Amino acid sequence: VNMEPRFGKKPISKKNVSSVPTIFDLSKKDHQKKLATLLNKGLVNQIGDDYIEQLKELFAVKNPTLAHQFSFEDEFKDFLKTAKMKLPLYLQGRWVFFPWLSALAHILEDRDFQLVRTARNRYLISPKEQDVFYNAVVGIGGLSVGNSVALAIALQGGARHIRLADFDKLALSNINRIRAGVQNLGLSKVKMTARQIYEINPYAKVEIFSEGLNQKNIVKFFKGLDVIIDELDNIAVKFLIREQAKKRKIAV
Numbered sequence: 001v002n003m004e005p006r007f008g009k010k011p012i013s014k015k016n017v018s019s020v021p022t023i024f025d026l027s028k029k030d031h032q033k034k035l036a037t038l039l040n041k042g043l044v045n046q047i048g049d050d051y052i053e054q055l056k057e058l059f060a061v062k063n064p065t066l067a068h069q070f071s072f073e074d075e076f077k078d079f080l081k082t083a084k085m086k087l088p089l090y091l092q093g094r095w096v097f098f099p100w101l102s103a104l105a106h107i108l109e110d111r112d113f114q115l116v117r118t119a120r121n122r123y124l125i126s127p128k129e130q131d132v133f134y135n136a137v138v139g140i141g142g143l144s145v146g147n148s149v150a151l152a153i154a155l156q157g158g159a160r161h162i163r164l165a166d167f168d169k170l171a172l173s174n175i176n177r178i179r180a181g182v183q184n185l186g187l188s189k190v191k192m193t194a195r196q197i198y199e200i201n202p203y204a205k206v207e208i209f210s211e212g213l214n215q216k217n218i219v220k221f222f223k224g225l226d227v228i229i230d231e232l233d234n235i236a237v238k239f240l241i242r243e244q245a246k247k248r249k250i251a252v
Helices: 029-040 051-062 072-086 110-117 127-135 145-155 172-176 189-200 218-222 235-248
Strands: 022-024 046-049 094-098 103-107 137-141 161-165 205-209 227-230
Touching (some): 051 110, 145 189, 227 235
Antiparallel strands (some): 022 094, 094 103
């Protein structure tokens, strides 16, 4: 079947789209204009606005004694009414645009977002430990097995700042151990993993080293790291990692 007439001369590839989300604060006029431009250009195909439900969870987290009371719904309605009087809901929180998904999502501001997202971690680790975990800088080399490690860290509310290193692209034979769909085949593993992390935590800071780790960039990769996770196959690079880790007294 000749598919060219259906797609035109050159299909648009999501592989070349930015892998970093754009965060808008619509209480600012310039952000309203920038988002309006995206919408007018037809770059947004999907909008998710579950903001009221997020506010309800935030209210419950901040008022645990009310969470299981019959009066909770009434208390929340009063809270929501007050919130709307201060500022229309669409101007509250943040709107996040994911260019690789052509999707827009309405979420809580950073601190409240993390508070709700990690609320059920409280019985596992203390608030102080959660803070240390979230503010750690973690480096991951090798993103086959390392992809699962990176996503587990992000899911558990850890390491807002992550560095990813791998020179390889996603191949079909990788999908026996990497949680990725076939639409990502041919995409670099660092970009794919960065996108997955941002979809979990849009406020994350992900640095990508798409050339992998080598003698030229190993010092830059290690600067400011708290932990390095080695999922690489190359023995020479494993040596470089341990050499830097020993010098900086960083756990591998």
